[in-house]
Amino acid sequence: MVIECQQLWKIYGGRNAACAQDGRTVENVIEEAERAGGHVALADINLRIETGETLVIMGLSGSGKSTLLRCLTRLVEPTTGSVSFDGTDLMKLNRSELLALRRSKMSMVFQNFALLPNRTVLGNVELPLEIQGQDAKSRRTRALDMIELVGLKSREDFFPHELSGGQQQRVGIARSLCSNPSLWLLDEPFSALDPLIRHEMQDELLRLQSSLSKTVVFVTHDFDEAARIGDRIAILRQGRLIQCGTAEDIVYSPADAYVKAFTAAVDRSRIIKAQRFIEPGAPAKMDGVLPLSATLKDVSQAFGTGASVVGFHDGDRNVVGFMRRENLGEALVQAAL
Numbered sequence: 001m002v003i004e005c006q007q008l009w010k011i012y013g014g015r016n017a018a019c020a021q022d023g024r025t026v027e028n029v030i031e032e033a034e035r036a037g038g039h040v041a042l043a044d045i046n047l048r049i050e051t052g053e054t055l056v057i058m059g060l061s062g063s064g065k066s067t068l069l070r071c072l073t074r075l076v077e078p079t080t081g082s083v084s085f086d087g088t089d090l091m092k093l094n095r096s097e098l099l100a101l102r103r104s105k106m107s108m109v110f111q112n113f114a115l116l117p118n119r120t121v122l123g124n125v126e127l128p129l130e131i132q133g134q135d136a137k138s139r140r141t142r143a144l145d146m147i148e149l150v151g152l153k154s155r156e157d158f159f160p161h162e163l164s165g166g167q168q169q170r171v172g173i174a175r176s177l178c179s180n181p182s183l184w185l186l187d188e189p190f191s192a193l194d195p196l197i198r199h200e201m202q203d204e205l206l207r208l209q210s211s212l213s214k215t216v217v218f219v220t221h222d223f224d225e226a227a228r229i230g231d232r233i234a235i236l237r238q239g240r241l242i243q244c245g246t247a248e249d250i251v252y253s254p255a256d257a258y259v260k261a262f263t264a265a266v267d268r269s270r271i272i273k274a275q276r277f278i279e280p281g282a283p284a285k286m287d288g289v290l291p292l293s294a295t296l297k298d299v300s301q302a303f304g305t306g307a308s309v310v311g312f313h314d315g316d317r318n319v320v321g322f323m324r325r326e327n328l329g330e331a332l333v334q335a336a337l
Helices: 026-035 065-071 095-105 121-125 127-132 136-149 165-177 195-212 223-229 247-252 257-262 296-304 325-336
Strands: 003-012 039-049 054-058 080-085 106-109 183-187 215-220 232-237 240-245 288-291 309-313 319-324
Touching: 003 065, 026 039, 039 065, 039 240, 054 065, 054 223, 065 183, 065 215, 095 106, 095 127, 106 165, 121 127, 121 136, 121 165, 127 136, 127 165, 136 165, 165 195, 195 223, 215 223, 223 232, 223 247, 232 247, 232 257, 240 247, 240 257, 288 296, 296 309, 296 325, 319 325
Parallel strands: 054 215, 054 232, 106 183, 183 215, 288 309
Antiparallel strands: 003 039, 003 080, 232 240, 309 319
16 A cells, blocks of 8 residues: 545635544534635545555546645645555654655656756756756666656757647656656646647556556546546545546446536446446357457447457456347447436
8 A cells, every 4th residue: 555545634724623523524524614714625535545556536626636636745734634655654754754755755747847948858857866866877867768768769958948748748757757756646737738649648658657557646627538547536526535436436336416427428438348248158159359358449349340249358368258249239328327
């Protein structure tokens, strides 16, 4: 386990101590805080993020997404509650201890890139190691490796203004990875990009995560983006955690009307796994095999190439189920309900 928060509150203004519950309900605490002139940004958040997991935090503007991300590192000081990182209680660390932990174990990517305009790509990427006091040769070697990793080899001497928006964000990603953080935090990093570049950057994130296996917390307001990159999605509303689960869990079993409305426009065929609708066993004849993680969209595409029966294999490549072309329509109807 990498990071966990328990009964986490953030109240701006008013009497912050109002969130000490003392047996009161969350609703009572929120009402009391607001009567005292405060704004409840986070209310009683309990969340556990596992090693190597990509957790996406999402919600509408003002729901508390960025506040929660920053509370996980104490960039925003929680009003009350606990935040632990690899068993270390962040609330008990002094300023110097917290800075050391952030520099060695955590890294963050922002929406606005936050590149230094007077530094080259190389100068921007090696900055975290320079702050750590590493020698020039070792930090240059590491920075060049990261620049190549994000596909910017030969642009290390360019300045930010000489790069496209997508290239600038790649620099931000390379810089955030240069110190080899355990926890990688991304706050709506692609929202300022046009749709095509945004999709390419999602691909890049997935490629990097497949090779680096970082623990990632990613903030977005776009459910399609969340479903594409997240292992789990945490949905916030007015500072409260409404539901946390896989994209399929959230779409198929929304916690309430708000979550259902939030996901109403989502193409369910891209999210819901075909595994829910397959017949068990191995067919005598099949025209192709897909993993159990395949979505109904994947199956539809397979049938679109002329297949009549598609098998599904588990992690050991054993065929454990199948679907016939004539059953796809019923599965799509069920998924849309």
